[in-house]
Amino acid sequence: QQQVKQSPQSLIVQKGGIPIINCAYENTAFDYFPWYQQFPGKGPALLIAIRPDVSEKKEGRFTISFNKSAKQFSLHIMDSQPGDSATYFCAAYSSASKIIFGSGTRLSIRP
Amino acid sequence: DSGVTQTPKHLITATGQRVTLRCSPRSGDLSVYWYQQSLDQGLQFLIQYYNGEERAKGNILERFSAQQFPDLHSELNLSSLELGDSALYFCASSPTGDGDQPQHFGDGTRLSIL
Numbered sequence: 001q002q003q004v005k006q007s008p009q010s011l012i013v014q015k016g017g018i019p020i021i022n023c024a025y026e027n028t029a030f031d032y033f034p035w036y037q038q039f040p041g042k043g044p045a046l047l048i049a050i051r052p053d054v055s056e057k058k059e060g061r062f063t064i065s066f067n068k069s070a071k072q073f074s075l076h077i078m079d080s081q082p083g084d085s086a087t088y089f090c091a092a093y094s095s096a097s098k099i100i101f102g103s104g105t106r107l108s109i110r111p
Numbered sequence: 112d113s114g115v116t117q118t119p120k121h122l123i124t125a126t127g128q129r130v131t132l133r134c135s136p137r138s139g140d141l142s143v144y145w146y147q148q149s150l151d152q153g154l155q156f157l158i159q160y161y162n163g164e165e166r167a168k169g170n171i172l173e174r175f176s177a178q179q180f181p182d183l184h185s186e187l188n189l190s191s192l193e194l195g196d197s198a199l200y201f202c203a204s205s206p207t208g209d210g211d212q213p214q215h216f217g218d219g220t221r222l223s224i225l
Binding site: 031032034036041042043044045046049089093095098099100101102103104 | 167
């Protein structure tokens with residue numbers, strides 16, 4: 001029940017395409033859902049985050065869609081660029097469970 | 112640059128040994144978090160300190176301990192090291208003690224156990 005399931009494990013998209021990464025959770029006590037971007041040799045960096053009272057949040061080319069009833073949320077990257085190639089982690093947080101990360105998606109944007 | 116500094120960047124040691132990893136948080140941040148990232152377990156929360164006190168505990172082994180000093184830097188101590196402890200260890204910081212706030216990560220310490 002504490003898991004956050006992330007898919008796909010890896011993704012290859014052409015430049016300008018819209019990669020979509022999906023996450024699902026079971027614990028309805030989770031109340032904060034951040035996405036992190038990690039480049040090789042670097043620590044994760046917060047990209048965007050959402051709370052369950054909102055169904056969608058946009059920041060620049062990054063959009064989170066949140067479906068509370070399905071207990072699923074996803075990251076969309078508009079007009080993807082080769083510089084977006086990185087590993088992306090979803091996460092879920094509650095005060096009881098603390099932060100639980102998904103297993104990560106290795107994204108490659110082809111020029 | 113996140114403003115979080117971790118030292119050393121790399122550490123190579125043997126089984127049974129003890130090591131100390133150091134983290135300096137961003138200026139003004141009172142919370143420090145420690146994470147372990149390994150191929151088989153992914154990214155896991157270990158422990159959080161807020162203004163010198165332990166705030167939250169995750170999947171931290173009894174062989175591991177941490178502390179936060181008055182100047183807010185933190186140390187993670189790993190003892191009786193095993194091969195399975197080989198991993199990247201990240202420190203993150205945030206201004207408050209609330210776990211649902213943006214965290215800023217350092218670039219990690221890569222620990223290799225031979």
